[in-house]
Amino acid sequence: AGGMERHAYDVVVVGAGGAGLRAAIAAHDAGARVAVVCKSLLGKAHTVMAEGGIAAAMGNRWPEDNWEVHFRDTMRGGKMLNHWRMAQLHAQQAPERVMELEDWGALFDRTDDGLISQRDFGGHRYARLAHVGDRTGLEMIRTLQQRTVQLGIDVFMELTVTDLFQDDGRISGAFGYWRETGRFVLFEAPAVILATGGIGKSFKVTSNSWEYTGDGHALALRAGASLINMEFVQFHPTGMVWPPSVKGLLVTESVRGDGGVLKNSEGTRFMFDYIPDFFRAETADTEEEADRWYDDKKNNRRPPELLPRDEVARAINSEIKAGRGTPHGGIYLDIASRRTPEFIRKRLPSMYHQFKELADVDITAEPMEIGPTCHYVMGGVEVDPDTQESAVTGLYAVGECSGGMHGSNRLGGNSLGDLLVFGKLAGEAATAYATGLGRARPAVAEDDLRAASHSAVAPFEVEGGDNPYAIQSDLQQSMNDLVGIIRTAGELERSLVEIEALKERARSMAVEGHRQYNPGWHLALDLRNMLLVSESIARAALAREESRGGHTRDDFPQTDHEVWGRKNLVVSLDAAGTGVELSERPLPEMPDELKKYFDEPRKES
Numbered sequence: 001a002g003g004m005e006r007h008a009y010d011v012v013v014v015g016a017g018g019a020g021l022r023a024a025i026a027a028h029d030a031g032a033r034v035a036v037v038c039k040s041l042l043g044k045a046h047t048v049m050a051e052g053g054i055a056a057a058m059g060n061r062w063p064e065d066n067w068e069v070h071f072r073d074t075m076r077g078g079k080m081l082n083h084w085r086m087a088q089l090h091a092q093q094a095p096e097r098v099m100e101l102e103d104w105g106a107l108f109d110r111t112d113d114g115l116i117s118q119r120d121f122g123g124h125r126y127a128r129l130a131h132v133g134d135r136t137g138l139e140m141i142r143t144l145q146q147r148t149v150q151l152g153i154d155v156f157m158e159l160t161v162t163d164l165f166q167d168d169g170r171i172s173g174a175f176g177y178w179r180e181t182g183r184f185v186l187f188e189a190p191a192v193i194l195a196t197g198g199i200g201k202s203f204k205v206t207s208n209s210w211e212y213t214g215d216g217h218a219l220a221l222r223a224g225a226s227l228i229n230m231e232f233v234q235f236h237p238t239g240m241v242w243p244p245s246v247k248g249l250l251v252t253e254s255v256r257g258d259g260g261v262l263k264n265s266e267g268t269r270f271m272f273d274y275i276p277d278f279f280r281a282e283t284a285d286t287e288e289e290a291d292r293w294y295d296d297k298k299n300n301r302r303p304p305e306l307l308p309r310d311e312v313a314r315a316i317n318s319e320i321k322a323g324r325g326t327p328h329g330g331i332y333l334d335i336a337s338r339r340t341p342e343f344i345r346k347r348l349p350s351m352y353h354q355f356k357e358l359a360d361v362d363i364t365a366e367p368m369e370i371g372p373t374c375h376y377v378m379g380g381v382e383v384d385p386d387t388q389e390s391a392v393t394g395l396y397a398v399g400e401c402s403g404g405m406h407g408s409n410r411l412g413g414n415s416l417g418d419l420l421v422f423g424k425l426a427g428e429a430a431t432a433y434a435t436g437l438g439r440a441r442p443a444v445a446e447d448d449l450r451a452a453s454h455s456a457v458a459p460f461e462v463e464g465g466d467n468p469y470a471i472q473s474d475l476q477q478s479m480n481d482l483v484g485i486i487r488t489a490g491e492l493e494r495s496l497v498e499i500e501a502l503k504e505r506a507r508s509m510a511v512e513g514h515r516q517y518n519p520g521w522h523l524a525l526d527l528r529n530m531l532l533v534s535e536s537i538a539r540a541a542l543a544r545e546e547s548r549g550g551h552t553r554d555d556f557p558q559t560d561h562e563v564w565g566r567k568n569l570v571v572s573l574d575a576a577g578t579g580v581e582l583s584e585r586p587l588p589e590m591p592d593e594l595k596k597y598f599d600e601p602r603k604e605s
């Protein structure tokens with residue numbers, strides 16, 4: 001370990017998506033020596049794939065919009081399991097964060113008056129998503145990246161973090177390897193901000209990329225922090241279903257926001273049959289009213305295609321199950337018959353090219369075939385809402401790998417806002433903590449460093465064991481089949497048995513070759529995280545005996561406000577350190593001045 005590459009910082013940010021970059025910029029601005037570490041190239045983070053936009057109550061299209069309406073929409077979208085304080089901070093601060101991006105050079109689409117344009121998305125009462133065509137994430141990451149580089153922040157690309165170190169319960173550093181050389185690196189730092197994104201690669205059909213293996217979730221668990229709301233996984237209603245090579249790839253919600261409708265194989269616009277009571281008062285119940293809404297939102301209610309994602313995904317699932325699906329096992333998403341080719345190409349350029357190139361479908365002339373795809377995890381590291389610090393001193397989490405903000409279901413556009421708002425808060429809080437320590441910094445023990453190196457090379461020392469690709473593929477199939485969009489106790493119990501067996505196989509998995517660029521080895525290390533996170537999801541899903549948001553139990557179809565509406569499930573590492581256990585946490589008490597938004601009968605509509 002003596003010759004190992006070492007660096008010392010005040011704050012190390014793991015992840016270079018929107019959350020990580022915004023946190024690093026904030027830490028730098030607050031005076032920290034900060035590094036950003038990411039396991040792929042800078043700019044490749046998941047954030048770049050975000051299409052629809054950033055939800056922020058700027059009121060550019062609807063002056064009636066304000067943070068209170070956004071807060072209410074977010075809480076209702078999350079079926080009231082959100083941490084109210086996070087939803088409040090997010091709604092209050094998102095507009096400033098968007099304006100700041102603009103100051104830093106982001107070029108948003110405009111209204112006729114020259115203001116930042118805002119588009120409609122499911123669950124948002126007003127058109128609220130600041131956007132750049134359907135490539136908002138690209139513009140956001142470009143802007144943040146440029147600023148990161150301008151400020152001279154150190155970036156370590158293609159470096160994967162596999163361990164965190166502690167000294168007397170406080171974070172002392174992080175450990176990782178260079179993807180190319182396989183050589184190890186130690187970061188000594190009293191504050192680590194996890195910004196590693198989601199967990200989608202544990203499922204077979206997903207909109208997520210290879211990077212989404214739940215590393216931050218697992219690192220936090222192993223360090224002694226807890227995860228909250230892990231049973232809530234968002235299945236986006238519209239992923240491509242054909243050809244098989246792109247199954248799961250996202251079809252942005254903007255297609256529906258801009259006028260696209262869902263139809264079954266009989267040509268029926270079926271979403272009108274799936275309007276839940278909870279949203280009845282604000283949803284159109286005739287096609288005429290729904291169609292008028294696009295031009296006159298004051299006097300009409302929104303189309304049911306724009307209900308929150310969980311509702312739409314379940315409806316699509318039911319139609320397919322009832323035998324009214326398309327030839328490739330999806331449902332039709334039709335914008336061709338509703339908007340002009342010019343409009344479609346201007347508003348949805350990426351979608352147009354995506355279908356043309358990948359499926360040979362011209363979306364200006366024919367409907368798309370789509371179906372649900374694993375998209376986002378609401379669950380994540382449990383953090384303090386104002387500082388994003390976890391239960392472990394010096395360990396912070398932001399973005400998709402943190403939990404609480406979105407409750408049981410995230411509204412579209414609320415992730416990009418989340419990254420910016422909480423990224424900034426985390427960067428500031430981590431800096432205040434780290435720089436306040438003076439010289440009394442936690443230290444990395446050489447024994448811990450040796451243990452981390454040993455554990456990283458362990459898969460090379462096994463002979464004849466299982467191959468990590470086979471284990472990963474079995475895990476993905478199992479999660480898709482047993483912990484997917486509709487769940488039952490029997491299937492969840494079976495999934496836990498299967499995960500145990502996969503863990504057993506993973507204990508003796510073997511990788512070939514050496515440490516220079518070796519994807520099999522990288523996967524072996526990722527798999528430990530995927531298994532721990534998958535177990536967290538399955539255990540929490542089995543415990544929550546109700547249906548709510550991203551969690552649907554066939555055997556408990558009702559939402560149980562009395563019992564399950566009052567608590568969150570929390571996951572922590574078990575005593576043996578090889579699995580997870582559950583506990584319950586009462587919901588934080590919302591102050592009266594916020595409660596009023598939910599008690600009063602609706603004044604609007």
Ligand code: FAD
Binds near residue numbers: 044
């Ligand atoms: P990411 O952007 O994924 O960044 C994760 C970073 O962590 C990467 O740099 C990765 O390399 C790094 N990393 C991971 N593990 C390690 C490790 N062990 N060591 C080192 N580095 C590591 N949300 C919206 O609000 N609006 C939208 O329109 C929208 N559209 C979307 C479209 C698609 C196709 C997808 C998949 C998601 C979309 N979302 C959208 C969701 C949103 O994009 C993501 O939730 C968000 O970008 C996550 O950002 P992040 O910063 O938390 O993580």
